[in-house]
Amino acid sequence: QVQLVESGGGLVQAGGSLRLSCAASGRSFSNYIMGWFRQAPGKEREFVAGIRWSGDSSRYADSVKGRFTVNRDNAKNTVYLQMNSLKAEDSATYYCAARLSTVVYVIPQAYVHWGQGTQVTVSS
Numbered sequence: 419q420v421q422l423v424e425s426g427g428g429l430v431q432a433g434g435s436l437r438l439s440c441a442a443s444g445r446s447f448s449n450y451i452m453g454w455f456r457q458a459p460g461k462e463r464e465f466v467a468g469i470r471w472s473g474d475s476s477r478y479a480d481s482v483k484g485r486f487t488v489n490r491d492n493a494k495n496t497v498y499l500q501m502n503s504l505k506a507e508d509s510a511t512y513y514c515a516a517r518l519s520t521v522v523y524v525i526p527q528a529y530v531h532w533g534q535g536t537q538v539t540v541s542s
Contacts, residue, residue: 420444420531422514427536430504434540438499440514440533447471451519452497454488455526456510456538466512467499468522477522482508506542511535 426438440452453468467488469476476488487500497514515529523529 420516422516422531422533424512424514424533424536427512427538429539429541432504432506432540432542434504435500435502436504436538438501438512438514438536438538440497440499442495442497442514442516447495447516449518449520450516451522452488452490453515453517453523453526453529454497454499455513455515455529456508457513457535458510461510463513463526465524465526468524469497470520470522475522477524479524501538504538504540506540509538509540511537 421443423441430436450471454466455463456466457463465479467478467486469488485503490497513535514533516531517529
């Protein structure tokens, strides 16, 4: 059974950085894509970044390009989201998601497995 566990959220000042982690377990993820989504209160869940587990393809939402970086550590079965130059509008619950695919999808409905989420709050 696939399990995804996020960590690394917290409170940070605008302009600061956080690194989120998503520990994946339950199977081999070599043919999976991993996505990061976020959801603020009263808003729909939106795509932030995604990566093929192979690491040879990644995608970013326009709102985070140049500030966020997604990567993975195969040895630790963990995907990371490095978030720099954080803004108040980045505040949300961040979720890790996964599905068997070679295409990095940007819609949440395309993902099968989800973590429980980790809260990120950016104070202005």
